[in-house]
Amino acid sequence: MIIENSAPAREERLKAGIAFCGTCAQLQSRLGQKDNGCLYAANRSFSQAHGCQFTLSLGILNSLRNAVVIMHGPVGCGFCSTANIGTNKNFKKLRDPAAGGIVWLSTNLDESDVIEGGEKKLRAAVLYADREFRPEAIIVASSCVPALIGDDVDSILENLERETAAELVPVNCEGFKTKLMATAYDAVYNGVLKKLTKYRERDKYFTENELSDKLWEYEKGRTVNVFNVGSMSRADELEIKRLLSALELKVNFLPCFSRPDDFRAALDAALNISVCGTHDDYYLKYIHKEFNIPYIIDTMPIGKKATARWLLKIADHFGVAERARLLIQKEEEELERALEGFRAVLKGKRAYVSGGEVRIFVTAEVLTDLGMEIAGFKGHHIDEFAWPVMEGLPGIENIYINIASQHPFEQANIVKRLKPDLLVIHTGSGNITAKHGLPVLPLFGPGYNYIGYSGVFEIARRLRRIIANNQFNRNMQKYRPAPYRSEWYAKDPSAYIKDTAGK
């Protein structure tokens, strides 16, 4: 299989869409049509800022241990890394106490580089990174400017390879290429595939015999890779590890917070498991074809139902379904007892849930399981990976759903109509969301546990706490106005969507 220079945009590869207003049933009917009912063709005449594939790529790249990231572009590209200086170091230390902080360089392209090309500076940056920091890998994330001026980053790195100790990884993730920021995951994996995904020799000692080989094969047959996501916490990982260990599986976590070399080690595994279809289909499908490792991409193990479904799919693969069923039963019983005190407080509360397409639906299952109601959804984008999770939620047909990568102006309008009791939101729009004056639970957070059985308990515990006092946001609503004109609230939320196919 040939690895392309760059991963294709998701609007083309998956016919994914970013603009829609309607009910869940209407959305499902579009998804059921050819090319997802041309959802990918819709856009907006008014748009607001959101992440691009460059910023999202950094979510993974900045987390890698023992690697240096070069932001190949003008000095501002990768500025968002500032937010991760302290947090990433702490999160890395949860995986390896000796881990260092994040290091990145900017090639700082200026006007003359725009004319002459950025090759000279890129070479200088790679050599500086190699000599100054001696990392395992140097990752070059290319932004819009080098893409437009035609810097051939792959060849430049190829030519530099003999001069550096580090592996040189090109990640072509220019923001203007796609309206779907999730293309970032494909862009990162594309680079990982080019340089880091190679078989490694097994270390063998003289004293090893045939039995050692057999043991090694056995071990490999029980090893699984779980593909984590930047929005997960170490506590989430430990919960997954706990559950899979109960099925006697050995778990590796990739790609976030791993070391570059871990991608090689991960090829000695029996199964690749996704925790979120939005993230890793591009990589897992390739590894399946090229290295013959099967994969499971299904639901996200958040909430009782989805966690059970996820665990059973894995257990089935290893022929231990019965054992998994017993585990699930025992876990659910215990969780049920723990949740008793929370249901009364949460019952009947109406939540508006916004964020990634997979995560909102599994989270909705947790909320309804706790006796709450869903007032509405917002999904950052939509494609085939929403299918299995939407299927798992009967009775959502008439619930209003907005597909919008952030775009808090639509959210402001919709929330005013739906009048929920609380909001579950994706990071990035807190300044506007606060002004709804409602309690807010973040949809995810790398510092909290959401996944598995312990995750359900944690969500319930936090919901009760957040609902108990909402004074902060009430004050924000009272004293700080939102920036939208009153005329906007009178219009239909879809007023600025240009949906040529759907109307």
Next chain:
Amino acid sequence: MSAIIDRPRFGCPLGGALGMIRALPRTVPIVHASTGCAYNIYVGMNSGAGYLGGGYCGATSTPSSNVVEKEIVFGGEERLREQIATTLEIMDGDLYVVLSGCMVEMIGDDAQSVAGKFKNALKPVISVSTPGFKGNSAYGYDVVLEALAKEYVTPRKRKKANKVNVFGLMPGGDVFYKGNLREIKRLLNLIGLEANTLIGEGETLADIKNSGDAALNVVLSDVYAPLAAAAYESAHHIPCVRVPLPIGYLQTERFLHLVGGHLGIEGKFIGKALKSEQAVYFDYFERISDSYNDIDFQRYGLVVADANYAPAITEFIADELGWLPHLTVVTDELTERQQELLSKRFENYASGVKPQVRYDPNAASVRRHLSGSWERNRNHRYYDSFSPAVVFGSVFERDLAEELSAPLLTVSFPVTNRVVFNRGYAGTTGGLAFAEDTFGLLVAGR
């Protein structure tokens, strides 16, 4: 030509521009750039500027044309026209500023003329070119203020003799800009001046609009805001005096005499105003003198900061705390002329102390400069180490401070380990806050 940078302490022109617009009340940015630019800047600015937040319409509320491949190929002007029109419909503002990013500048979109088509809109729409490859955030801050001076400020023939405008502190880039401006305003009031700080507490767009009748512009920086200062001179005939950001009593005294001198205010009058400041200030300072002397609170200093803070802090710790600032690294990208100019700020200290000064924006270089200027421990039996010390810098200096076993006070962008509201380090109030925070580090374990 600019050089590669190891962990830059600033963003691009679009970043500086968005920081400035974030500071302007009821002003709506319209970013004409790739999808991602404005959000990337928000994420970096929010955390790096002590949790500044998106404010009225920043973060993901920022209107942005989000150009993709199609516009790059066919041109983005039509998309921008549409975005300006819809922004005027939806977003409630008193001023709209179009900011153009790298891609649309490279393909030659004429944002200025597109914005010009909205001349008859109810509220003004102006356009500023802020591509990332044109410089850094200091340039972006400057070029927005320049555009305001040229296109928004009302020309006034008659100047008020006692009115001054104050700028030169980049919102966000200077994490404490708002607290600093409040103090500068207070100090200038003490000597009878009406100070318009443009983006300070309680100030509105009207203050910017009415800044054309000032007698003098006070630019609190040796290097920032050259374009804005020049625009005020040419368009409004307001001369400019550049004074360094003052921290502490001694620098405040010099600052007031300098500004007052330019406006013909009598030195005696200024001296009188300073007298009560002095009494209040040193009364507080006196508090720590017990412990300073009982415990020995003198330290070596390592200062790593931008062109505004580095000289001010270095002098403050030398001449007011009585410390030994051994090494100062100035982290901006500066021309040789600017470096020469700044170097003068590190001379003729009252204490007679002479710090070593380096100009280097690279994060990993600080360690090299320190080990190059202080003899290393070669297993000496008696080693004269760089301790006890305090590091004044950004969060990038955290690892080095840990290595040195020295406490770190984060004062220069990025400051991700503190929440900053109205705290300022300028003037006498700021000097007290600075001393408080610094000595606070020394007693934190008690």
